[in-house]
Amino acid sequence: MGRTTIQPFFDPKTWTISYVIADAATRQAAVIDPVLDYDFKSGHTDTRSADAVLTHVQAQGMTVQWILETHAHADHLSGARYIQERAGGKIAIGERIREVQATFKKLYNLERSFLPDGSQFDHLFKDGEVFKIGEVEATAILVPGHTPADLAYLVDGAVFVGDTLFMPDVGTARADFPGGDAHALYWSIRRLLDLPADTRVFVCHDYPPKGREVRWETTVAEQRAANIHVRDGTTEDEFVAMRKARDATLEVPMLILPSMQVNVRAGQLPPKDANGVAYLRIPLNMLPKGEQ
Template sequence: MTTTAAPRRTTTQAFFDPVTGTVSYVIWDHATKHAAIIDPVLAYDFKSGHTSTAPADRLLTYVRAQALQVDWILETHAHADHLSGARHVQSQAGGRIAIGEHIRTVQATFRTLYNLERDFLPDGSQFDHLFKDGESFRIGDAEAVALLVPGHTPADMAYLVDGTVFVGDTLFMPDLGSARADFPGGDARQLYRSMHRLLALPPETTIYVCHDYPPATREPRWQSSVAEQRAHNIHVRDGIGEEEFVRMRTARDATLDVPTLILPSMQVNVRAGRFPPPDDNGVAYLRIPLNALPVRRGAAAPE
Protein backbone atom coordinates (compact mmCIF):
# COMPACT_ATOMS: atom_id res chain seq x y z
CA MET A 1 0.00 0.00 0.00
CA THR A 2 1.37 3.41 -0.94
CA THR A 3 0.62 6.67 0.80
CA THR A 4 0.26 10.05 -0.81
CA ALA A 5 1.80 13.09 0.83
CA ALA A 6 -0.68 15.73 1.90
CA PRO A 7 -0.82 18.65 -0.53
CA ARG A 8 1.12 21.72 0.47
CA ARG A 9 -0.95 24.54 1.92
CA THR A 10 1.73 27.09 1.05
CA THR A 11 3.51 28.35 -2.05
CA THR A 12 7.17 29.38 -2.07
CA GLN A 13 8.56 31.80 -4.66
CA ALA A 14 12.33 32.29 -4.89
CA PHE A 15 14.21 35.38 -6.07
CA PHE A 16 17.88 35.03 -6.97
CA ASP A 17 20.18 38.05 -6.79
CA PRO A 18 23.12 37.31 -9.12
CA VAL A 19 25.31 40.10 -7.73
CA THR A 20 25.49 38.63 -4.21
CA GLY A 21 24.42 35.06 -4.96
CA THR A 22 21.58 35.48 -2.45
CA VAL A 23 18.21 33.76 -2.70
CA SER A 24 15.28 35.53 -1.03
CA TYR A 25 11.87 33.95 -0.64
CA VAL A 26 8.18 34.72 -0.34
CA ILE A 27 6.16 31.94 1.28
CA TRP A 28 2.41 32.32 1.56
CA ASP A 29 -0.60 30.46 2.86
CA HIS A 30 -3.22 29.62 0.23
CA ALA A 31 -6.16 29.86 2.61
CA THR A 32 -5.47 33.30 4.03
CA LYS A 33 -2.97 34.82 1.56
CA HIS A 34 -0.78 35.80 4.49
CA ALA A 35 2.94 35.67 3.78
CA ALA A 36 6.48 35.80 5.09
CA ILE A 37 9.45 37.28 3.25
CA ILE A 38 12.81 35.67 3.99
CA ASP A 39 16.23 37.34 3.63
CA PRO A 40 15.40 40.32 1.37
CA VAL A 41 18.34 42.11 -0.26
CA LEU A 42 19.20 45.79 -0.55
CA ALA A 43 21.68 46.39 -3.37
CA TYR A 44 24.85 48.30 -2.53
CA ASP A 45 27.48 49.64 -4.91
CA PHE A 46 30.78 49.67 -3.04
CA LYS A 47 32.43 52.07 -5.47
CA SER A 48 29.82 54.84 -5.32
CA GLY A 49 28.28 54.22 -1.89
CA HIS A 50 24.82 54.12 -3.47
CA THR A 51 22.08 51.72 -2.42
CA SER A 52 19.21 50.44 -4.52
CA THR A 53 15.96 48.78 -3.49
CA ALA A 54 15.66 46.92 -6.82
CA PRO A 55 16.21 43.36 -5.45
CA ALA A 56 13.70 43.85 -2.64
CA ASP A 57 11.25 45.53 -5.00
CA ARG A 58 11.08 42.35 -7.07
CA LEU A 59 9.64 40.58 -4.02
CA LEU A 60 7.24 43.43 -3.37
CA THR A 61 5.97 43.33 -6.94
CA TYR A 62 5.16 39.65 -6.47
CA VAL A 63 3.46 40.32 -3.12
CA ARG A 64 1.23 42.95 -4.71
CA ALA A 65 0.44 40.81 -7.75
CA GLN A 66 -0.71 37.98 -5.48
CA ALA A 67 -2.54 40.39 -3.12
CA LEU A 68 -0.64 39.03 -0.12
CA GLN A 69 -0.57 40.33 3.45
CA VAL A 70 2.96 40.22 4.86
CA ASP A 71 3.04 38.97 8.44
CA TRP A 72 6.79 38.42 8.83
CA ILE A 73 10.12 39.50 7.42
CA LEU A 74 12.43 36.72 8.54
CA GLU A 75 16.21 37.00 8.68
CA THR A 76 18.10 33.72 8.91
CA HIS A 77 21.11 35.60 10.36
CA ALA A 78 23.00 38.89 10.12
CA HIS A 79 24.47 38.49 6.65
CA ALA A 80 28.06 39.40 5.79
CA ASP A 81 27.58 39.38 2.02
CA HIS A 82 24.69 41.75 1.41
CA LEU A 83 22.76 44.56 3.07
CA SER A 84 19.37 43.59 4.42
CA GLY A 85 16.33 44.94 2.61
CA ALA A 86 14.09 44.22 5.61
CA ARG A 87 13.44 47.81 6.57
CA HIS A 88 12.50 48.79 3.01
CA VAL A 89 10.16 45.81 2.70
CA GLN A 90 8.52 46.70 6.00
CA SER A 91 8.01 50.31 4.94
CA GLN A 92 6.20 49.15 1.80
CA ALA A 93 4.33 46.05 2.93
CA GLY A 94 4.31 45.90 6.73
CA GLY A 95 5.21 42.79 8.68
CA ARG A 96 7.38 42.17 11.73
CA ILE A 97 11.14 41.90 11.27
CA ALA A 98 12.40 38.85 13.17
CA ILE A 99 15.66 37.01 13.79
CA GLY A 100 17.05 34.59 16.37
CA GLU A 101 17.60 35.82 19.92
CA HIS A 102 21.35 35.21 19.73
CA ILE A 103 21.66 38.22 17.43
CA ARG A 104 22.56 40.01 20.69
CA THR A 105 25.91 38.21 20.68
CA VAL A 106 26.59 39.31 17.11
CA GLN A 107 25.52 42.88 17.89
CA ALA A 108 27.90 43.06 20.85
CA THR A 109 30.82 41.89 18.71
CA PHE A 110 30.23 44.38 15.92
CA ARG A 111 29.32 47.23 18.23
CA THR A 112 32.89 46.97 19.50
CA LEU A 113 34.43 46.58 16.04
CA TYR A 114 32.68 49.67 14.66
CA ASN A 115 32.66 51.64 17.92
CA LEU A 116 28.98 52.32 17.31
CA GLU A 117 27.08 55.23 18.81
CA ARG A 118 26.35 55.16 22.53
CA ASP A 119 22.63 54.61 22.12
CA PHE A 120 23.09 51.47 20.01
CA LEU A 121 22.32 48.72 22.50
CA PRO A 122 23.17 45.08 21.72
CA ASP A 123 19.85 43.91 23.10
CA GLY A 124 18.01 42.94 19.91
CA SER A 125 15.54 45.79 20.31
CA GLN A 126 16.20 46.91 16.74
CA PHE A 127 14.13 43.89 15.61
CA ASP A 128 10.42 43.45 16.17
CA HIS A 129 10.74 39.88 17.40
CA LEU A 130 13.54 37.59 18.58
CA PHE A 131 12.89 33.88 18.13
CA LYS A 132 13.83 31.29 20.70
CA ASP A 133 14.92 27.85 19.57
CA GLY A 134 11.87 25.72 18.83
CA GLU A 135 9.44 28.63 18.98
CA SER A 136 6.26 28.18 16.96
CA PHE A 137 4.62 30.96 14.97
CA ARG A 138 2.13 31.24 12.15
CA ILE A 139 2.10 32.48 8.59
CA GLY A 140 -1.62 32.84 8.13
CA ASP A 141 -2.98 29.42 9.08
CA ALA A 142 0.30 27.65 8.34
CA GLU A 143 2.31 26.66 11.41
CA ALA A 144 6.05 27.43 11.39
CA VAL A 145 8.91 26.64 13.75
CA ALA A 146 12.15 28.56 14.29
CA LEU A 147 15.21 26.32 14.72
CA LEU A 148 18.54 27.49 16.12
CA VAL A 149 21.35 26.27 13.83
CA PRO A 150 24.57 28.00 14.97
CA GLY A 151 28.00 27.46 13.48
CA HIS A 152 28.20 29.85 10.54
CA THR A 153 27.40 32.55 13.12
CA PRO A 154 26.11 32.15 16.70
CA ALA A 155 22.68 33.43 15.70
CA ASP A 156 21.72 31.43 12.60
CA MET A 157 18.10 30.29 12.43
CA ALA A 158 16.25 27.97 10.08
CA TYR A 159 12.51 28.20 9.53
CA LEU A 160 10.44 25.05 9.10
CA VAL A 161 7.11 25.62 7.36
CA ASP A 162 4.71 23.13 5.75
CA GLY A 163 7.27 20.44 4.96
CA THR A 164 9.89 22.92 3.80
CA VAL A 165 12.86 24.38 5.67
CA PHE A 166 14.69 27.61 4.90
CA VAL A 167 18.23 26.95 6.11
CA GLY A 168 20.05 30.24 5.54
CA ASP A 169 23.80 29.65 5.22
CA THR A 170 23.83 26.46 7.28
CA LEU A 171 23.72 24.28 4.15
CA PHE A 172 24.52 24.96 0.52
CA MET A 173 23.54 22.93 -2.52
CA PRO A 174 25.07 19.44 -2.38
CA ASP A 175 27.87 20.20 -4.84
CA LEU A 176 28.97 23.23 -2.75
CA GLY A 177 28.58 21.68 0.69
CA SER A 178 28.59 24.10 3.60
CA ALA A 179 29.24 27.72 4.53
CA ARG A 180 32.35 28.97 6.29
CA ALA A 181 32.55 28.88 10.07
CA ASP A 182 35.31 31.41 10.75
CA PHE A 183 33.25 34.55 11.34
CA PRO A 184 33.23 35.96 14.90
CA GLY A 185 31.48 33.39 17.06
CA GLY A 186 31.43 30.81 14.27
CA ASP A 187 32.32 27.22 15.05
CA ALA A 188 32.82 24.30 12.66
CA ARG A 189 31.78 21.73 15.25
CA GLN A 190 28.55 23.58 15.95
CA LEU A 191 27.95 23.90 12.22
CA TYR A 192 28.27 20.13 11.75
CA ARG A 193 25.76 19.48 14.52
CA SER A 194 23.38 22.09 13.17
CA MET A 195 23.50 20.54 9.71
CA HIS A 196 22.73 17.15 11.20
CA ARG A 197 19.80 18.65 13.08
CA LEU A 198 18.37 19.67 9.72
CA LEU A 199 19.29 16.38 8.06
CA ALA A 200 17.37 14.50 10.78
CA LEU A 201 14.12 15.95 9.36
CA PRO A 202 12.02 13.60 7.21
CA PRO A 203 13.86 12.74 3.96
CA GLU A 204 11.17 14.31 1.78
CA THR A 205 11.53 17.70 3.50
CA THR A 206 12.31 20.40 0.93
CA ILE A 207 15.44 22.45 1.71
CA TYR A 208 15.76 26.03 0.47
CA VAL A 209 19.25 27.53 0.73
CA CYS A 210 20.10 31.22 1.08
CA HIS A 211 23.00 31.32 -1.39
CA ASP A 212 24.23 29.63 -4.50
CA TYR A 213 27.57 30.25 -6.17
CA PRO A 214 27.25 27.90 -9.12
CA PRO A 215 30.20 26.53 -11.03
CA ALA A 216 30.31 27.28 -14.74
CA THR A 217 28.82 23.86 -15.44
CA ARG A 218 25.34 24.64 -14.08
CA GLU A 219 22.74 27.34 -13.54
CA PRO A 220 21.94 28.70 -10.06
CA ARG A 221 19.89 26.34 -7.89
CA TRP A 222 18.43 26.73 -4.42
CA GLN A 223 16.10 23.78 -3.81
CA SER A 224 17.04 20.30 -2.67
CA SER A 225 15.76 17.79 -0.11
CA VAL A 226 16.98 16.15 3.06
CA ALA A 227 17.41 12.89 1.15
CA GLU A 228 19.46 14.57 -1.60
CA GLN A 229 21.68 16.32 0.90
CA ARG A 230 22.29 13.16 2.90
CA ALA A 231 23.20 11.26 -0.23
CA HIS A 232 25.28 13.84 -2.11
CA ASN A 233 26.43 16.82 -0.01
CA ILE A 234 30.19 16.94 -0.49
CA HIS A 235 30.84 18.10 3.08
CA VAL A 236 28.21 16.39 5.21
CA ARG A 237 26.68 13.44 3.37
CA ASP A 238 26.03 10.24 5.29
CA GLY A 239 29.29 8.64 6.37
CA ILE A 240 31.24 11.87 6.97
CA GLY A 241 31.92 12.17 10.68
CA GLU A 242 32.24 15.24 12.84
CA GLU A 243 36.03 15.14 13.19
CA GLU A 244 36.53 14.74 9.46
CA PHE A 245 34.22 17.66 8.78
CA VAL A 246 35.86 19.91 11.37
CA ARG A 247 39.32 19.23 9.92
CA MET A 248 38.10 19.97 6.39
CA ARG A 249 36.12 23.09 7.30
CA THR A 250 38.89 24.57 9.44
CA ALA A 251 41.52 24.03 6.76
CA ARG A 252 39.26 25.39 4.04
CA ASP A 253 38.28 28.47 6.01
CA ALA A 254 41.94 29.35 6.46
CA THR A 255 42.20 29.76 2.67
CA LEU A 256 39.19 32.07 2.21
CA ASP A 257 39.35 35.81 1.73
CA VAL A 258 37.28 38.28 3.74
CA PRO A 259 33.84 38.76 2.11
CA THR A 260 33.72 41.92 0.00
CA LEU A 261 30.73 43.48 1.75
CA ILE A 262 31.25 42.34 5.34
CA LEU A 263 32.21 45.79 6.65
CA PRO A 264 29.38 47.80 5.10
CA SER A 265 26.77 45.09 5.51
CA MET A 266 27.17 44.12 9.15
CA GLN A 267 26.67 47.62 10.54
CA VAL A 268 23.35 47.79 8.68
CA ASN A 269 22.25 44.23 9.33
CA VAL A 270 22.72 44.31 13.11
CA ARG A 271 20.28 47.26 13.02
CA ALA A 272 17.61 45.15 11.26
CA GLY A 273 18.28 46.89 7.94
CA ARG A 274 18.43 50.45 9.23
CA PHE A 275 21.21 52.79 8.11
CA PRO A 276 23.37 54.41 10.79
CA PRO A 277 21.92 57.65 12.12
CA PRO A 278 22.84 60.64 9.92
CA ASP A 279 25.45 63.16 10.94
CA ASP A 280 24.50 66.80 11.53
CA ASN A 281 24.74 67.40 7.75
CA GLY A 282 21.91 64.95 7.16
CA VAL A 283 24.13 62.29 5.52
CA ALA A 284 24.45 58.76 6.91
CA TYR A 285 27.93 57.25 6.88
CA LEU A 286 29.21 53.68 7.00
CA ARG A 287 32.29 53.15 9.13
CA ILE A 288 35.28 51.18 7.83
CA PRO A 289 37.61 50.18 10.67
CA LEU A 290 41.20 50.32 9.44
CA ASN A 291 43.55 47.40 10.07
CA ALA A 292 41.02 45.74 12.36
CA LEU A 293 40.20 42.53 10.51
CA PRO A 294 42.83 39.81 9.96
CA VAL A 295 44.52 39.92 6.56
CA ARG A 296 43.60 37.04 4.26
CA ARG A 297 45.49 36.17 1.10
CA GLY A 298 43.45 33.17 0.10
CA ALA A 299 40.84 32.53 -2.54
CA ALA A 300 38.11 35.12 -2.93
CA ALA A 301 35.55 32.43 -2.21
CA PRO A 302 32.06 33.81 -1.49
CA GLU A 303 31.13 31.23 1.10
Protein backbone atom coordinates in the same frame (compact mmCIF):
# COMPACT_ATOMS: atom_id res chain seq x y z
CA MET B 1 2.40 19.96 2.57
CA GLY B 2 0.94 22.04 -0.23
CA ARG B 3 -0.77 24.72 1.86
CA THR B 4 1.88 27.29 0.96
CA THR B 5 3.35 28.92 -2.14
CA ILE B 6 7.06 29.64 -2.42
CA GLN B 7 8.53 32.25 -4.75
CA PRO B 8 12.33 32.65 -4.97
CA PHE B 9 14.16 35.84 -5.97
CA PHE B 10 17.79 35.51 -7.08
CA ASP B 11 20.25 38.41 -6.80
CA PRO B 12 23.15 37.70 -9.18
CA LYS B 13 25.48 40.27 -7.60
CA THR B 14 25.57 38.58 -4.20
CA TRP B 15 24.39 35.10 -5.24
CA THR B 16 21.58 35.48 -2.71
CA ILE B 17 18.15 33.88 -2.92
CA SER B 18 15.32 35.59 -1.04
CA TYR B 19 11.90 34.00 -0.70
CA VAL B 20 8.26 34.87 -0.30
CA ILE B 21 6.35 32.04 1.34
CA ALA B 22 2.61 32.49 1.71
CA ASP B 23 -0.39 30.68 3.12
CA ALA B 24 -2.37 29.98 -0.04
CA ALA B 25 -5.68 30.27 1.79
CA THR B 26 -5.21 33.53 3.70
CA ARG B 27 -2.56 35.22 1.49
CA GLN B 28 -0.56 36.02 4.62
CA ALA B 29 3.13 35.94 3.69
CA ALA B 30 6.65 35.87 5.08
CA VAL B 31 9.60 37.41 3.26
CA ILE B 32 12.85 35.58 3.99
CA ASP B 33 16.29 37.24 3.71
CA PRO B 34 15.45 40.26 1.50
CA VAL B 35 18.32 42.14 -0.16
CA LEU B 36 19.06 45.87 -0.22
CA ASP B 37 21.29 46.44 -3.25
CA TYR B 38 24.57 48.25 -2.56
CA ASP B 39 27.21 49.51 -4.96
CA PHE B 40 30.55 49.24 -3.18
CA LYS B 41 32.34 51.66 -5.49
CA SER B 42 29.88 54.56 -5.30
CA GLY B 43 28.36 53.94 -1.87
CA HIS B 44 24.85 54.03 -3.34
CA THR B 45 22.03 51.81 -2.14
CA ASP B 46 19.31 50.64 -4.50
CA THR B 47 16.01 48.87 -3.95
CA ARG B 48 15.44 46.92 -7.17
CA SER B 49 15.78 43.52 -5.48
CA ALA B 50 13.40 44.43 -2.67
CA ASP B 51 11.04 46.10 -5.14
CA ALA B 52 10.78 42.84 -7.09
CA VAL B 53 9.61 41.17 -3.88
CA LEU B 54 7.09 43.93 -3.23
CA THR B 55 5.77 43.76 -6.79
CA HIS B 56 5.13 40.03 -6.36
CA VAL B 57 3.42 40.54 -3.01
CA GLN B 58 1.16 43.22 -4.43
CA ALA B 59 0.36 41.29 -7.62
CA GLN B 60 -0.67 38.24 -5.61
CA GLY B 61 -2.77 40.21 -3.17
CA MET B 62 -0.61 39.15 -0.24
CA THR B 63 -0.17 40.74 3.16
CA VAL B 64 3.31 40.66 4.65
CA GLN B 65 3.06 39.24 8.15
CA TRP B 66 6.72 38.45 8.78
CA ILE B 67 10.14 39.48 7.48
CA LEU B 68 12.39 36.64 8.57
CA GLU B 69 16.17 36.87 8.73
CA THR B 70 18.08 33.60 8.98
CA HIS B 71 21.04 35.53 10.45
CA ALA B 72 22.92 38.82 10.18
CA HIS B 73 24.39 38.38 6.71
CA ALA B 74 27.98 39.27 5.84
CA ASP B 75 27.54 39.24 2.06
CA HIS B 76 24.63 41.59 1.45
CA LEU B 77 22.76 44.42 3.12
CA SER B 78 19.35 43.50 4.46
CA GLY B 79 16.27 44.91 2.78
CA ALA B 80 14.11 44.09 5.81
CA ARG B 81 13.49 47.66 6.93
CA TYR B 82 12.66 48.82 3.41
CA ILE B 83 10.16 45.98 2.97
CA GLN B 84 8.59 46.76 6.32
CA GLU B 85 8.23 50.48 5.58
CA ARG B 86 6.26 49.69 2.42
CA ALA B 87 4.39 46.51 3.24
CA GLY B 88 4.39 46.09 7.02
CA GLY B 89 5.22 42.90 8.85
CA LYS B 90 7.35 42.07 11.88
CA ILE B 91 11.11 41.78 11.39
CA ALA B 92 12.34 38.69 13.23
CA ILE B 93 15.62 36.88 13.85
CA GLY B 94 17.05 34.46 16.41
CA GLU B 95 17.48 35.66 19.99
CA ARG B 96 21.23 35.07 19.90
CA ILE B 97 21.55 38.07 17.59
CA ARG B 98 22.45 39.90 20.81
CA GLU B 99 25.84 38.12 20.80
CA VAL B 100 26.48 39.19 17.22
CA GLN B 101 25.43 42.76 17.98
CA ALA B 102 27.78 42.95 20.96
CA THR B 103 30.71 41.73 18.85
CA PHE B 104 30.12 44.16 16.02
CA LYS B 105 29.30 47.12 18.26
CA LYS B 106 32.85 46.80 19.54
CA LEU B 107 34.34 46.31 16.07
CA TYR B 108 32.65 49.43 14.67
CA ASN B 109 32.67 51.43 17.91
CA LEU B 110 29.00 52.15 17.27
CA GLU B 111 27.14 55.05 18.86
CA ARG B 112 26.21 54.75 22.53
CA SER B 113 22.53 54.69 21.65
CA PHE B 114 22.96 51.39 19.80
CA LEU B 115 22.11 48.71 22.36
CA PRO B 116 23.09 45.07 21.69
CA ASP B 117 19.82 43.82 23.12
CA GLY B 118 17.95 42.81 19.96
CA SER B 119 15.49 45.69 20.32
CA GLN B 120 16.10 46.75 16.71
CA PHE B 121 14.06 43.70 15.69
CA ASP B 122 10.34 43.27 16.33
CA HIS B 123 10.64 39.66 17.46
CA LEU B 124 13.46 37.39 18.62
CA PHE B 125 12.80 33.69 18.14
CA LYS B 126 13.76 31.07 20.67
CA ASP B 127 14.93 27.66 19.52
CA GLY B 128 11.91 25.54 18.67
CA GLU B 129 9.47 28.42 18.85
CA VAL B 130 6.31 27.79 16.86
CA PHE B 131 4.62 30.64 15.02
CA LYS B 132 2.16 31.00 12.16
CA ILE B 133 2.21 32.39 8.64
CA GLY B 134 -1.49 32.87 8.12
CA GLU B 135 -2.90 29.59 9.38
CA VAL B 136 0.20 27.56 8.51
CA GLU B 137 2.41 26.48 11.39
CA ALA B 138 6.13 27.29 11.23
CA THR B 139 9.02 26.47 13.55
CA ALA B 140 12.25 28.37 14.20
CA ILE B 141 15.23 26.02 14.53
CA LEU B 142 18.48 27.26 16.06
CA VAL B 143 21.42 26.22 13.84
CA PRO B 144 24.53 27.98 15.20
CA GLY B 145 27.98 27.49 13.71
CA HIS B 146 28.19 29.88 10.77
CA THR B 147 27.28 32.56 13.32
CA PRO B 148 25.93 32.09 16.85
CA ALA B 149 22.50 33.36 15.85
CA ASP B 150 21.63 31.36 12.72
CA LEU B 151 18.09 30.06 12.39
CA ALA B 152 16.37 27.77 9.93
CA TYR B 153 12.63 28.05 9.36
CA LEU B 154 10.57 24.88 8.91
CA VAL B 155 7.28 25.57 7.13
CA ASP B 156 4.88 23.10 5.51
CA GLY B 157 7.42 20.41 4.64
CA ALA B 158 10.10 22.91 3.57
CA VAL B 159 13.08 24.23 5.51
CA PHE B 160 14.84 27.51 4.76
CA VAL B 161 18.38 26.98 5.95
CA GLY B 162 20.10 30.31 5.36
CA ASP B 163 23.86 29.86 4.97
CA THR B 164 24.11 26.68 7.06
CA LEU B 165 23.84 24.40 4.03
CA PHE B 166 24.41 25.03 0.34
CA MET B 167 23.50 22.82 -2.61
CA PRO B 168 25.04 19.33 -2.28
CA ASP B 169 27.78 20.02 -4.85
CA VAL B 170 28.80 23.24 -3.03
CA GLY B 171 28.75 21.97 0.54
CA THR B 172 28.39 24.01 3.71
CA ALA B 173 28.89 27.45 5.19
CA ARG B 174 32.17 28.75 6.57
CA ALA B 175 32.59 28.83 10.34
CA ASP B 176 35.40 31.35 10.79
CA PHE B 177 33.38 34.53 11.34
CA PRO B 178 33.31 36.02 14.87
CA GLY B 179 31.41 33.57 17.05
CA GLY B 180 31.52 30.85 14.38
CA ASP B 181 32.22 27.28 15.42
CA ALA B 182 32.77 24.30 13.12
CA HIS B 183 31.78 21.79 15.82
CA ALA B 184 28.49 23.61 16.41
CA LEU B 185 27.94 23.83 12.65
CA TYR B 186 28.32 20.07 12.26
CA TRP B 187 25.65 19.34 14.85
CA SER B 188 23.36 22.04 13.46
CA ILE B 189 23.58 20.40 10.06
CA ARG B 190 22.94 16.97 11.51
CA ARG B 191 19.85 18.40 13.19
CA LEU B 192 18.56 19.56 9.81
CA LEU B 193 19.45 16.28 8.16
CA ASP B 194 17.42 14.43 10.78
CA LEU B 195 14.26 15.97 9.30
CA PRO B 196 12.16 13.66 7.09
CA ALA B 197 14.00 12.66 3.92
CA ASP B 198 11.47 14.32 1.62
CA THR B 199 11.74 17.71 3.36
CA ARG B 200 12.42 20.37 0.75
CA VAL B 201 15.58 22.37 1.50
CA PHE B 202 15.86 25.97 0.31
CA VAL B 203 19.30 27.61 0.48
CA CYS B 204 20.13 31.32 0.79
CA HIS B 205 23.08 31.26 -1.62
CA ASP B 206 24.31 29.23 -4.55
CA TYR B 207 27.82 29.32 -5.98
CA PRO B 208 27.42 26.81 -8.80
CA PRO B 209 30.35 24.84 -10.20
CA LYS B 210 31.22 25.70 -13.78
CA GLY B 211 28.60 24.41 -16.18
CA ARG B 212 25.71 24.27 -13.70
CA GLU B 213 22.94 26.85 -13.57
CA VAL B 214 22.00 28.47 -10.28
CA ARG B 215 19.76 26.32 -8.09
CA TRP B 216 18.27 26.81 -4.66
CA GLU B 217 16.10 23.79 -3.89
CA THR B 218 17.16 20.31 -2.85
CA THR B 219 15.95 17.75 -0.28
CA VAL B 220 17.18 16.28 2.96
CA ALA B 221 17.66 12.95 1.17
CA GLU B 222 19.86 14.55 -1.50
CA GLN B 223 21.93 16.36 1.11
CA ARG B 224 22.47 13.20 3.13
CA ALA B 225 23.50 11.24 0.06
CA ALA B 226 25.61 13.76 -1.81
CA ASN B 227 26.68 16.85 0.15
CA ILE B 228 30.40 17.09 -0.54
CA HIS B 229 31.18 18.25 3.00
CA VAL B 230 28.75 16.46 5.27
CA ARG B 231 27.05 13.49 3.61
CA ASP B 232 26.03 10.54 5.77
CA GLY B 233 29.09 8.87 7.23
CA THR B 234 31.07 12.09 7.66
CA THR B 235 32.28 12.29 11.24
CA GLU B 236 32.46 15.43 13.35
CA ASP B 237 36.26 15.33 13.39
CA GLU B 238 36.42 14.92 9.61
CA PHE B 239 34.04 17.80 9.06
CA VAL B 240 35.82 20.14 11.49
CA ALA B 241 39.22 19.40 9.97
CA MET B 242 37.88 20.03 6.46
CA ARG B 243 36.06 23.19 7.50
CA LYS B 244 39.06 24.71 9.27
CA ALA B 245 41.40 23.93 6.39
CA ARG B 246 38.98 25.31 3.82
CA ASP B 247 38.09 28.41 5.81
CA ALA B 248 41.77 29.30 6.06
CA THR B 249 41.85 29.68 2.26
CA LEU B 250 38.73 31.86 1.93
CA GLU B 251 38.87 35.60 1.44
CA VAL B 252 36.92 37.99 3.65
CA PRO B 253 33.55 38.68 1.95
CA MET B 254 33.68 41.95 0.03
CA LEU B 255 30.59 43.39 1.72
CA ILE B 256 31.16 42.21 5.29
CA LEU B 257 32.17 45.61 6.63
CA PRO B 258 29.36 47.59 4.99
CA SER B 259 26.72 44.94 5.59
CA MET B 260 27.15 43.94 9.21
CA GLN B 261 26.68 47.45 10.63
CA VAL B 262 23.36 47.63 8.76
CA ASN B 263 22.22 44.07 9.38
CA VAL B 264 22.65 44.14 13.15
CA ARG B 265 20.22 47.09 13.00
CA ALA B 266 17.56 44.96 11.22
CA GLY B 267 18.31 46.61 7.88
CA GLN B 268 18.25 50.18 9.18
CA LEU B 269 20.98 52.44 7.80
CA PRO B 270 23.19 54.13 10.42
CA PRO B 271 21.80 57.35 11.91
CA LYS B 272 22.53 60.46 9.90
CA ASP B 273 25.18 62.93 11.00
CA ALA B 274 24.40 66.59 11.63
CA ASN B 275 24.85 67.28 7.92
CA GLY B 276 21.99 64.94 7.04
CA VAL B 277 24.20 62.21 5.55
CA ALA B 278 24.42 58.60 6.79
CA TYR B 279 27.91 57.09 6.89
CA LEU B 280 29.21 53.55 6.99
CA ARG B 281 32.22 52.92 9.22
CA ILE B 282 35.21 50.91 7.99
CA PRO B 283 37.48 49.76 10.82
CA LEU B 284 41.04 49.65 9.56
CA ASN B 285 43.41 46.71 10.14
CA MET B 286 40.90 44.73 12.21
CA LEU B 287 39.78 41.82 10.05
CA PRO B 288 42.16 39.17 8.68
CA LYS B 289 44.17 40.44 5.73
CA GLY B 290 42.97 39.15 2.35
CA GLU B 291 45.05 38.31 -0.67
CA GLN B 292 46.53 41.32 -2.47
